[in-house]
Amino acid sequence: MKVQNEVGRFGPFGGRYVPETLIPALDELSEAYEAAKGEEGFWKELGALFKDFVGRPSPLYRARRLEAEVGVGPVFLKREDLNHTGAHKINNTLGQVLLALRMGKKRIIAETGAGQHGVATATACALFGLDCVVYMGDEDVSRQALNVYRMELMGAEVRPVSSGTRTLKDATNEAIRDWVTNVRDTHYIIGSVVGPDPFPRLVRDFQAVIGQEAKEQMLEATGSLPGTVVACVGGGSNAMGIFHAFLHDPHVSLVGVEAAGEGIETQRHSASLSAGKPGVLHGSLSYLLQDEDGQVAPAHSVSAGLDYPGVGPEHSQLRDSGRARYVSVQDDEALEAFHRLARTEGIIPALETAHALAYLSRLNQDGSAPGSILVCLSGRGDKDVAHVAKLEQKSLTL
Amino acid sequence: MTSSPVSIQDCFARNREKNRGVLIPYLTAGYPNREISLELMRLVAESGGDILELGIPFSDPLADGPTIQRSSFEALEGGMTVEGTLDLLRTFRTSHDIPVVLFTYLNPVLQYGLPEFLQASTAAGAQGLLLTDLPTGADPELEGQIISSDLDLIRLVAPTTGRDRINEVAEGGSGFIYFISRTGVTGARQDLRSDLGREVAVIRQEVDLPIAIGFGISTPDQAASVAGVCEGVVVGSALINAFDEGGVSGAGAFLKGLREGMDGAPAAD
Numbered sequence: 001m002k003v004q005n006e007v008g009r010f011g012p013f014g015g016r017y018v019p020e021t022l023i024p025a026l027d028e029l030s031e032a033y034e035a036a037k038g039e040e041g042f043w044k045e046l047g048a049l050f051k052d053f054v055g056r057p058s059p060l061y062r063a064r065r066l067e068a069e070v071g072v073g074p075v076f077l078k079r080e081d082l083n084h085t086g087a088h089k090i091n092n093t094l095g096q097v098l099l100a101l102r103m104g105k106k107r108i109i110a111e112t113g114a115g116q117h118g119v120a121t122a123t124a125c126a127l128f129g130l131d132c133v134v135y136m137g138d139e140d141v142s143r144q145a146l147n148v149y150r151m152e153l154m155g156a157e158v159r160p161v162s163s164g165t166r167t168l169k170d171a172t173n174e175a176i177r178d179w180v181t182n183v184r185d186t187h188y189i190i191g192s193v194v195g196p197d198p199f200p201r202l203v204r205d206f207q208a209v210i211g212q213e214a215k216e217q218m219l220e221a222t223g224s225l226p227g228t229v230v231a232c233v234g235g236g237s238n239a240m241g242i243f244h245a246f247l248h249d250p251h252v253s254l255v256g257v258e259a260a261g262e263g264i265e266t267q268r269h270s271a272s273l274s275a276g277k278p279g280v281l282h283g284s285l286s287y288l289l290q291d292e293d294g295q296v297a298p299a300h301s302v303s304a305g306l307d308y309p310g311v312g313p314e315h316s317q318l319r320d321s322g323r324a325r326y327v328s329v330q331d332d333e334a335l336e337a338f339h340r341l342a343r344t345e346g347i348i349p350a351l352e353t354a355h356a357l358a359y360l361s362r363l364n365q366d367g368s369a370p371g372s373i374l375v376c377l378s379g380r381g382d383k384d385v386a387h388v389a390k391l392e393q394k395s396l397t398l
Numbered sequence: 399m400t401s402s403p404v405s406i407q408d409c410f411a412r413n414r415e416k417n418r419g420v421l422i423p424y425l426t427a428g429y430p431n432r433e434i435s436l437e438l439m440r441l442v443a444e445s446g447g448d449i450l451e452l453g454i455p456f457s458d459p460l461a462d463g464p465t466i467q468r469s470s471f472e473a474l475e476g477g478m479t480v481e482g483t484l485d486l487l488r489t490f491r492t493s494h495d496i497p498v499v500l501f502t503y504l505n506p507v508l509q510y511g512l513p514e515f516l517q518a519s520t521a522a523g524a525q526g527l528l529l530t531d532l533p534t535g536a537d538p539e540l541e542g543q544i545i546s547s548d549l550d551l552i553r554l555v556a557p558t559t560g561r562d563r564i565n566e567v568a569e570g571g572s573g574f575i576y577f578i579s580r581t582g583v584t585g586a587r588q589d590l591r592s593d594l595g596r597e598v599a600v601i602r603q604e605v606d607l608p609i610a611i612g613f614g615i616s617t618p619d620q621a622a623s624v625a626g627v628c629e630g631v632v633v634g635s636a637l638i639n640a641f642d643e644g645g646v647s648g649a650g651a652f653l654k655g656l657r658e659g660m661d662g663a664p665a666a667d
Binding site: 015016017018019020021022023024025163164169170173176177180181182183184279280281282283288290292293294295296 | 456457458459460461463464467471474479480481503504505506507508509510530531532533534536537554555556557558559560563567578581582583
């Protein structure tokens with residue numbers, strides 16, 4: 001019996017827990033990726049797109065007024081928010097579209113929560129003239145109307161998903177159902193370091209450019225590596241992207257910040273690594289929010305992009321090995337950090353990213369010496385402005 | 399309990415002698431509620447069903463289409479659990495002896511504890527286990543535990559499974575091979591592919607187990623044509639639809655129609 005070897009596993013986590021119908025497609029994708037990975041031409045093509053289309057390298061920016069207000073520092077922001085389409089998501093979608101072209105697949109599907117990955121996928125498809133269908137929970141479709149229209153402007157079809165919790169988890173189920181049905185001519189561009197092998201390692205490798213650039217930029221700016229790297233974690237792609245370059249630098253501490261929603265004790269949160277236990281969802285074994293009977297528990301966060309009950313399997317391994325530390329911050333702390341960065345630096349961060357920024361205040365309180373701090377500013381907050389305004393209007397009138 | 403339950407192997411052997419196709423209806427445990435669910439299980443056994451495929455509902459049934467998604471959500475809302483499903487099975491076993499295959503996803507079983515689950519479901523009277531998100535080779539340790547248990551591990555072959563993988567996919571499988579008739583999720587369909595016979599012949603060259611076909615079968619004519627090329631016919635979503643439209647008696651009439659369709663067809667050699 002040919003068994004799945006250690007490739008595709010992160011310790012016990014990861015794997016390929018999917019219907020048999022998809023196994024040949026995952027094999028095909030693994031082969032295409034392995035072949036591409038070894039070719040200089042592939043990385044050259046992707047590198048050219050990163051430079052000319054995305055605007056990479058993204059800047060590293062020292063946030064001095066933020067440092068003064070929070071009382072920690074120095075704090076450096078890796079500006080993924082300045083990428084084309086406004087977040088790190090485009091790094092992955094361009095890489096995967098190039099793979100789809102190599103496999104001769106002309107139809108692309110994707111899932112999206114807040115719409116950032118959907119927009120990044122629609123963008124990459126428009127660039128190469130590929131058909132694009134994006135699944136989005138119908139709750140999110142109404143909350144993120146602007147991103148729905150963006151995707152449509154670029155020729156994508158957005159399909160609202162009305163099953164289950166009507167959010168990212170169910171959009172992912174529906175994308176997998178589409179893939180099972182149309183697997184022969186369709187590539188599924190998953191949006192984070194989740195899903196069956198090879199997706200977690202493939203998405204990580206396309207996002208690893210964040211950490212590679214940041215490492216060089218930190219050395220140039222400070223002459224040394226950062227003491228602490230901080231990133232928000234939903235599925236965990238921006239965090240894996242920035243952590244990856246530092247995994248073998250033992251003096252660099254890595255901190256992933258999950259969404260504690262209304263508080264871990266309220267059960268209304270998305271902190272899989274802090275409060276979940278290992279389970280299988282969407283093709284891999286990883287920490288998962290679930291009940292005693294193994295039913296997946298609904299997640300909650302003010303940020304639609306973190307509103308997911310699972311997490312990438314490599315994060316589960318980093319958690320258990322202790323190489324990375326995972327903490328969580330609540331909705332109200334994230335909102336406060338959202339305002340703080342806007343006010344002190346003239347940068348409106350995505351609500352997802354605001355979770356990473358909120359943790360800076362804790363670094364100050366816990367008495368440790370974080371050294372210089374590198375924060376992955378994973379996305380910009382334009383998409384969240386209306387949502388935040390509405391939230392605060394409500395709290396004013398209550 | 400009446401007599402001890404029939405094994406899946408004996409069930410296929412007996413029907414083979416009678417030149418009769420094996421009808422495998424699927425039900426979601428706890429849909430629409432515990433009592434009617436039990437009534438439907440008994441109905442299956444009494445209306446020509448030879449093996450019952452009993453679904454343990456899961457919150458994220460990504461291999462299932464709209465009908466089974468909905469029946470799963472409603473069963474969960476009604477409080478159905480893994481233990482509740484085994485309890486239904488125990489009650490069913492006080493009166494019926496047809497083989498039962500438990501169908502579910504890996505996570506509920508993992509949380510129950512796989513060794514505990516295998517023991518409890520065998521004790522409750524199950525004969526087989528089908529885990530739709532545990533393809534062959536995905537987790538040799540878990541697969542090994544199932545293979546060495548008293549339950550038959552039902553392996554699935556998909557239309558995308560290459561010929562060179564069929565043998566490998568069947569590894570450790572027993573009872574029967576479940577051949578998925580099309581790429582896609584479960585659900586009733588208007589049309590069936592015409593080349594099923596050829597694909598079944600390919601599987602038969604590689605694997606020495608009875609073959610059942612499922613996914614999309616919804617009419618007596620389809621059941622008859624499938625029974626013409628393989629030993630077993632799985633019908634799920636269409637049965638649930640028949641119940642939704644016509645209640646228990648509607649489901650009974652639907653099952654009898656399938657049975658008559660299949661009995662009119664010459665069974666496969």
